[in-house]
Amino acid sequence: MARLTFTGGIHPYEGKDLSKDKPITxxxxxxxxxxxxxxxxxxxxxxxxxxxxxxxxxxxxxEASGFVSVPIYSSVSGTVKxxxxxxxxxxxxxxxxxxxxxxxxxxxxxxxxxxxxKLTGPEIIxxxxxxGIVGMGGAxxxxxxxxxxKEPDKIEYVIANCAECEPYLTSDYRRxxxxxxxLVEGLRIILKLFKNAxxxxxxxxxxxxxxxxxxxxxxDDGRITVKMLKTKYxxxxxxxxxxxxxxxxxxxxxLPADVGCVVNNVDTIVAVYRAVAEGRPLIERIVTVTGDAIxxxxxxxxxxxxxxxxxxxxxxxxxxxPEKIICGGPMMGFAMFxxxxxxxxxxxxxxxxxxDAVAAQEPGPCINCGRCLEVCPGRVMPSKLADYAEHxxxxxxxxxxxxxxxxxxxxSYVCPAxxxxxxxxxxxxxxQLAKRKK
Amino acid sequence: MSDMYKVSSNPHxxxxxxxxxxxxxxxxxxxxxxxxxxxxxxxxxxxVVLTSVICAVLTEGLFGLYRKKMTITDLSAVxxxxxxxxxMPVNIPxxxxxxxxxFAILVVKCLFGGLGQNFMNPxxxxxxxxxxxxxxxxxxxxxxxxxxxxxxxxxKSGGTVNNFDMIVGNTSGTIGETSMxxxxxxxxxxxxxxxxxxxxxxxxxxxxxxxxxxxxxxxxDPQFLSAQIAGGGLILGAFFMATDYVTRPITAWGQxxxxxxxxxxxxxxxxxxxxxxxxxxxxxxxxxxxxLIEKVTKPVAFGRGGKS
Numbered sequence: 001m002a003r004l005t006f007t008g009g010i011h012p013y014e015g016k017d018l019s020k021d022k023p024i025t026x027x028x029x030x031x032x033x034x035x036x037x038x039x040x041x042x043x044x045x046x047x048x049x050x051x052x053x054x055x056x057x058x059x060x061x062x063e064a065s066g067f068v069s070v071p072i073y074s075s076v077s078g079t080v081k082x083x084x085x086x087x088x089x090x091x092x093x094x095x096x097x098x099x100x101x102x103x104x105x106x107x108x109x110x111x112x113x114x115x116x117x118k119l120t121g122p123e124i125i126x127x128x129x130x131x132g133i134v135g136m137g138g139a140x141x142x143x144x145x146x147x148x149x150k151e152p153d154k155i156e157y158v159i160a161n162c163a164e165c166e167p168y169l170t171s172d173y174r175r176x177x178x179x180x181x182x183l184v185e186g187l188r189i190i191l192k193l194f195k196n197a198x199x200x201x202x203x204x205x206x207x208x209x210x211x212x213x214x215x216x217x218x219x220d221d222g223r224i225t226v227k228m229l230k231t232k233y234x235x236x237x238x239x240x241x242x243x244x245x246x247x248x249x250x251x252x253x254x255l256p257a258d259v260g261c262v263v264n265n266v267d268t269i270v271a272v273y274r275a276v277a278e279g280r281p282l283i284e285r286i287v288t289v290t291g292d293a294i295x296x297x298x299x300x301x302x303x304x305x306x307x308x309x310x311x312x313x314x315x316x317x318x319x320x321x322p323e324k325i326i327c328g329g330p331m332m333g334f335a336m337f338x339x340x341x342x343x344x345x346x347x348x349x350x351x352x353x354x355x356d357a358v359a360a361q362e363p364g365p366c367i368n369c370g371r372c373l374e375v376c377p378g379r380v381m382p383s384k385l386a387d388y389a390e391h392x393x394x395x396x397x398x399x400x401x402x403x404x405x406x407x408x409x410x411x412s413y414v415c416p417a418x419x420x421x422x423x424x425x426x427x428x429x430x431x432q433l434a435k436r437k438k
Numbered sequence: 439m440s441d442m443y444k445v446s447s448n449p450h451x452x453x454x455x456x457x458x459x460x461x462x463x464x465x466x467x468x469x470x471x472x473x474x475x476x477x478x479x480x481x482x483x484x485x486v487v488l489t490s491v492i493c494a495v496l497t498e499g500l501f502g503l504y505r506k507k508m509t510i511t512d513l514s515a516v517x518x519x520x521x522x523x524x525x526m527p528v529n530i531p532x533x534x535x536x537x538x539x540x541f542a543i544l545v546v547k548c549l550f551g552g553l554g555q556n557f558m559n560p561x562x563x564x565x566x567x568x569x570x571x572x573x574x575x576x577x578x579x580x581x582x583x584x585x586x587x588x589x590x591x592x593x594k595s596g597g598t599v600n601n602f603d604m605i606v607g608n609t610s611g612t613i614g615e616t617s618m619x620x621x622x623x624x625x626x627x628x629x630x631x632x633x634x635x636x637x638x639x640x641x642x643x644x645x646x647x648x649x650x651x652x653x654x655x656x657x658x659d660p661q662f663l664s665a666q667i668a669g670g671g672l673i674l675g676a677f678f679m680a681t682d683y684v685t686r687p688i689t690a691w692g693q694x695x696x697x698x699x700x701x702x703x704x705x706x707x708x709x710x711x712x713x714x715x716x717x718x719x720x721x722x723x724x725x726x727x728x729x730l731i732e733k734v735t736k737p738v739a740f741g742r743g744g745k746s
Binding site: 091384 | 684
């Protein structure tokens with residue numbers, strides 16, 4: 001049963017008005033383009049070009065190195081300048097292919113493999129893998145893996161995640177408004193893989209125009225329903241979304257496929273459409289540039305590999321001195337100490353704020369108010385978990401469902417004592433996950 | 439332009455609610471009751487309030503100097519001082535008030551690790567400390583305005599009370615407990631701001647009323663029941679002390695269980711105990727059970743077989 005919402009969650013200041021009415025504009029980068037070989041979850045891609053090679057836009061420059069891995073394509077034409085470690089948004093140094101953009105944008109020719117009607121399921125999955133498509137909502141999980149569950153016939157719902165619950169972000173909104181046909185067609189392609197599945201387009205009710213538009217477009221399609229969800233963070237989190245649209249619950253040791261669901265982000269679905277229908281690999285994405293320190297907040301179609309400094313300049317640079325720069329949304333994004341990082345497949349936004357809410361207040365002692373419990377979509381006890389993590393009490397952490405945390409950040413957001421609950425829980429989880437792998 | 443921007447772990451936005459803000463809200467919510475207490479009992483009530491608050495803040499400040507960590511700005515000492523004063527009879531010697539304040543802050547709170555670490559409500563623990571140490575002073579409600587017995591004591595000895603006076607607060611009792619009206623105004627303010635919710639107060643009052651109907655000896659008599667609700671420290675305790683974040687369970691079901699326990703204990707103390715009062719002891723006892731209650735009411739994580 002669909003509830004159209006979930007228990008817990010928060011409603012921070014949306015901030016979407018800054019950029020929601022700005023149409024997507026194409027950004028033409030200059031100079032150096034950087035392609036980290038690891039833009040996805042799984043094995044890093046293996047470079048197949050060498051220094052000095054000339055490449056075309058759309059040419060494969062790194063090959064997938066396993067099943068859970070995807071290839072990478074050049075988004076410009078130019079010359080390979082170096083293959084060396086470069087700093088990415090998370091702050092880590094990642095081996096990257098550096099290409100000097102010749103600004104000619106000479107393309108390789110793109111051809112669809114075959115008309116969509118003639119493609120079989122495995123062929124579609126191969127095309128998706130070959131196009132280098134990953135979850136573009138932020139997680140970066142290879143899409144072809146997601147679309148290859150053990151028993152495809154048991155999938156009952158293919159959910160298009162159009163919630164865009166992160167504050168400030170408007171890239172998915174613009175995508176739905178400007179290219180709804182590609183979203184719907186992309187969803188139809190994915191539905192071809194699962195013969196018993198029904199498609200659900202899940203949109204928060206702060207985007208009523210998209211709901212109306214997509215309902216209009218799918219009204220004759222019996223296999224697709226548009227569902228309007230309550231606007232609440234983290235509505236677009238996979239577990240919250242599945243629960244809101246189908247009433248089914250997924251815990252940390254399950255996959256959506258275990259409850260017959262497959263969830264994909266808007267941008268991912270559009271990328272699937274472009275790969276299957278047009279034969280185009282994933283070489284660009286939509287990035288929202290916004291925040292109170294940005295002169296002209298906008299939405300850009302950005303070639304992957306573009307330096308964030310150029311994205312920032314395209315939005316008129318800073319109007320005020322920023323204190324904090326975030327790649328991604330304010331709830332789950334990464335803070336960066338400079339903007340000299342490449343846009344990757346999972347970059348959703350660049351935010352610049354004049355005030356850093358985190359630095360503004362010193363954490364105080366927990367007063368046991370229970371707000372973190374109330375907002376936790378995982379229904380765990382964040383204040384207690386953070387306490388266990390702080391004291392390195394691994395046993396209690398695991399016994400009290402610490403691994404069920406989805407790291408959405410709601411607990412840190414509401415904490416009146418401004419405790420970094422999410423951070424504490426995240427680091428303990430990371431440690432536990434690393435242990436499991438051993 | 440600086441070259442480096444601030445970095446931190448996500449999330450990068452924070453709600454506006456702060457510990458200070460919550461404490462301030464509680465202080466504001468207690469003002470109607472404080473004001474009525476001063477109006478009802480005269481200027482001496484104001485001295486009691488001031489003594490209690492000043493001693494509480496000074497103790498917290500001195501301890502902060504000793505620990506090299508100043509914590510008086512979180513306003514929690516003001517709340518404790520104010521609550522303690524509202525639980526005092528008006529003619530109590532001021533040095534006793536001061537002693538209670540020091541006990542609340544130093545012994546009950548600071549020595550256990552400060553704000554958030556105390557396992558009993560400091561104001562109530564201090565009240566119980568004073569009740570045991572100076573019973574005659576703490577139960578002497580004689581003052582210029584009233585000649586002695588509180589409405590609940592009158593009821594217990596078989597007398598009759600004026601329910602309207604009890605709701606407005608024109609009765610004898612401790613400084614802050616007499617006016618149900620003033621307390622409810624403050625409680626509504628906290629409820630509207632979302633500082634407290636009804637889980638603890640409602641389960642507390644409802645279970646107490648059920649207990650009173652069953653064991654109070656007056657059955658469904660509305661006059662008796664409303665006097666039991668308005669009288670004594672029930673409203674002050676249910677809305678302002680049982681809801682104390684630090685010393686109530688953190689889980690939703692735990693809070694309801696806690697409220698029911700308080701209601702039953704208050705009933706036992708009031709109807710079967712030697713005194714007419716029972717709220718303070720009930721809450722203190724409840725506080726001690728919090729770890730146990732939290733343990734048995736641990737929420738079921740999402741997707742782990744709980745009810746959806």
